[in-house]
Amino acid sequence: MIKVSGWSLIRFYTILVYIFMFAPIAVVIVLSFNPQQFGCFPMEGFSLRWFFKLAHNEPILTAFKNSLILGSLTALFSTTIGILAAMAFVRYDFPGKNTLNTLLLTPIMIPEVILGVALLLFIRWLQQPKTFVLLVIGHVVLTLPYVLLIVQARLGGIKREYEEAAQSLGANSFQTFIEVTLPLLTPAILAGMLFSFTISFDDITATLFWATAQSQTVPVKIFGMLRNSISPEINALGTVMIILTIGTPLLAGYLSRKFSKGN
Amino acid sequence: MRNKLWKPAALLAPATTAVFFLLVIPVAFIVVYSFWLRAPSGADIPAFQFGNYAKFFADFFYPSVLLRTIRVSFESVALCLVMGYIPAYFFYRSTTKHKAILLLLIMLPFWISFIIRTMSWINILGDTGLINHFLIQIGLLSTPIGMLYNEGAVLMGLIQYLLPFMILNIYVSLEGIDKSLLEAARSMGCTEWQAFKEVTLPLSLPGVSAGSLLVFVLTAGTYLPPMILGGPGNDMIANLIFKRVIGTLDWPFGSAISVVLLTLLVLIVWTYNRYMGINQIFKSLQ
Numbered sequence: 001m002i003k004v005s006g007w008s009l010i011r012f013y014t015i016l017v018y019i020f021m022f023a024p025i026a027v028v029i030v031l032s033f034n035p036q037q038f039g040c041f042p043m044e045g046f047s048l049r050w051f052f053k054l055a056h057n058e059p060i061l062t063a064f065k066n067s068l069i070l071g072s073l074t075a076l077f078s079t080t081i082g083i084l085a086a087m088a089f090v091r092y093d094f095p096g097k098n099t100l101n102t103l104l105l106t107p108i109m110i111p112e113v114i115l116g117v118a119l120l121l122f123i124r125w126l127q128q129p130k131t132f133v134l135l136v137i138g139h140v141v142l143t144l145p146y147v148l149l150i151v152q153a154r155l156g157g158i159k160r161e162y163e164e165a166a167q168s169l170g171a172n173s174f175q176t177f178i179e180v181t182l183p184l185l186t187p188a189i190l191a192g193m194l195f196s197f198t199i200s201f202d203d204i205t206a207t208l209f210w211a212t213a214q215s216q217t218v219p220v221k222i223f224g225m226l227r228n229s230i231s232p233e234i235n236a237l238g239t240v241m242i243i244l245t246i247g248t249p250l251l252a253g254y255l256s257r258k259f260s261k262g263n
Numbered sequence: 264m265r266n267k268l269w270k271p272a273a274l275l276a277p278a279t280t281a282v283f284f285l286l287v288i289p290v291a292f293i294v295v296y297s298f299w300l301r302a303p304s305g306a307d308i309p310a311f312q313f314g315n316y317a318k319f320f321a322d323f324f325y326p327s328v329l330l331r332t333i334r335v336s337f338e339s340v341a342l343c344l345v346m347g348y349i350p351a352y353f354f355y356r357s358t359t360k361h362k363a364i365l366l367l368l369i370m371l372p373f374w375i376s377f378i379i380r381t382m383s384w385i386n387i388l389g390d391t392g393l394i395n396h397f398l399i400q401i402g403l404l405s406t407p408i409g410m411l412y413n414e415g416a417v418l419m420g421l422i423q424y425l426l427p428f429m430i431l432n433i434y435v436s437l438e439g440i441d442k443s444l445l446e447a448a449r450s451m452g453c454t455e456w457q458a459f460k461e462v463t464l465p466l467s468l469p470g471v472s473a474g475s476l477l478v479f480v481l482t483a484g485t486y487l488p489p490m491i492l493g494g495p496g497n498d499m500i501a502n503l504i505f506k507r508v509i510g511t512l513d514w515p516f517g518s519a520i521s522v523v524l525l526t527l528l529v530l531i532v533w534t535y536n537r538y539m540g541i542n543q544i545f546k547s548l549q
Contacts (some may be wrong), residue, residue: 014353017346022508024383031386081277088274103281113501117508117521119288121296141285200377219378226491228527230385238379245374
């Protein structure tokens with residue numbers, strides 16, 4: 001009897017924690033459909049008016065474009081660099097391997113504020129202007145450790161025998177990589193790209209240091225809008241962001257499952 | 264030997280170059296800059312003097328922000344532990360089919376922008392937010408009570424951001440416990456509670472401490488929740504850095520504050536590593 005009620009208490013507590021985690025996010029989505037002038041309760045019906053208003057807001061559309069380009073470039077560079085490094089760590093032995101691996105993972109352990117200040121200071125010392133390029137290189141450093149962890153884990157799971165078989169059949173190491181390793185790595189590469197895209201698309205802490213008026217991203221735009229007060233437009237923008245960043249991995253997961261079933 | 268080394272060296276070159284030039288050198292630069300002088304005109308003058316640090320510890324203001332940062336970080340660790348252990352234990356013991364979905368849900372916030380998660384609390388705690396609206400509707404209140412712009416609101420934002428890290432760390436270490444140990448304890452006459460207290464809890468401590476370190480470090484380095492959900496009295500050390508660097512453009516002093524924050528975190532991580540070992544952190548990240 002006591003055991004049963006103990007377990008149901010644990011379950012009840014877990015449900016409460018879930019409510020705590022998700023209620024605020026759910027409220028953002030609900031309020032974005034509120035036609036009322038101010039971003040608050042009560043709900044007075046259902047309308048898409050704030051989404052239409054967003055679609056005609058030129059600065060926000062520019063920010064969206066910036067964010068998409070930034071995320072894509074970050075994903076491309078960071079995944080490419082990450083795969084090369086992971087190959088070295090998993091497939092080769094060399095002195096100082098562990099030290100280097102730890103060095104490449106340090107961006108996770110250093111607070112983003114410090115990364116933000118550090119890179120900005122460096123750019124200033126080099127007397128370079130703050131541009132979009134700064135955002136791209138900054139985001140590559142931010143996302144590289146995650147890509148490295150994902151690709152390294154997957155690469156460790158691919159048997160060396162496949163590569164050795166290809167090489168014993170006369171393939172050189174570049175051919176082996178293209179024909180054997182790369183196809184086997186595809187899920188990890190996609191996961192790495194998705195992950196780095198989302199981190200870049202969502203990032204605010206370091207980005208706020210690096211962004212300029214010309215290179216604003218969506219989170220930076222939201223931050224600027226919050227200065228006034230919370231408006232239904234912010235909630236609508238938040239809803240679009242949530243749908244994009246949650247929808248993409250869910251869709252990718254669904255598609256990959258569908259494809260693997262097809263095989 | 265040289266023949267064998269050039270390949271990994273070439274593969275590692277881009278990543279190492281990027282991290283070295285965009286992280287190691289810039290962070291070293293912060294340290295150098297923190298000794299520089301700021302001219303009244305706003306220009307930075309290369310120097311080696313401790314004026315910026317002296318300024319930080321000169322009066323009570325800056326050290327009190329440092330102390331507040333440490334206090335809030337401990338509070339957020341404590342709250343994440345209280346709110347995170349039971350759900351992690353639930354995932355570990357639950358036999359429900361939906362366990363994978365429940366775990367996926369806990370990771371979902373990682374995919375939502377920090378700024379959205381932080382500002383979402385304004386909709387809940389604000390004067391026209393969910394709680395005030397509800398309490399006024401049912402007649403408990405006539406005028407809204409102010410729940411925003413205090414330390415409580417900041418902690419709400421922080422916990423919502425950090426709780427998944429804590430839950431996942433604890434869950435990973437719980438999953439690693441050999442279940443036959445529990446059966447052995449039970450067969451020797453332990454009650455469920457005793458078995459938990461004597462076997463499960465001690466064996467889950469690596470996850471608890473790894474989660475705590477992560478939550479502490481992430482709290483101490485954040486400025487967004489205090490900026491958006493806190494009042495003027497809730498600034499943490501990262502807020503000072505932001506204000507100096509972006510606001511008043513006082514680079515040398517901003518750098519000195521950054522060095523103080525880095526020193527605090529290095530001390531914490533070093534102490535942790537000495538007693539616990541740092542590898543647990545990376546285990547849960549994978």
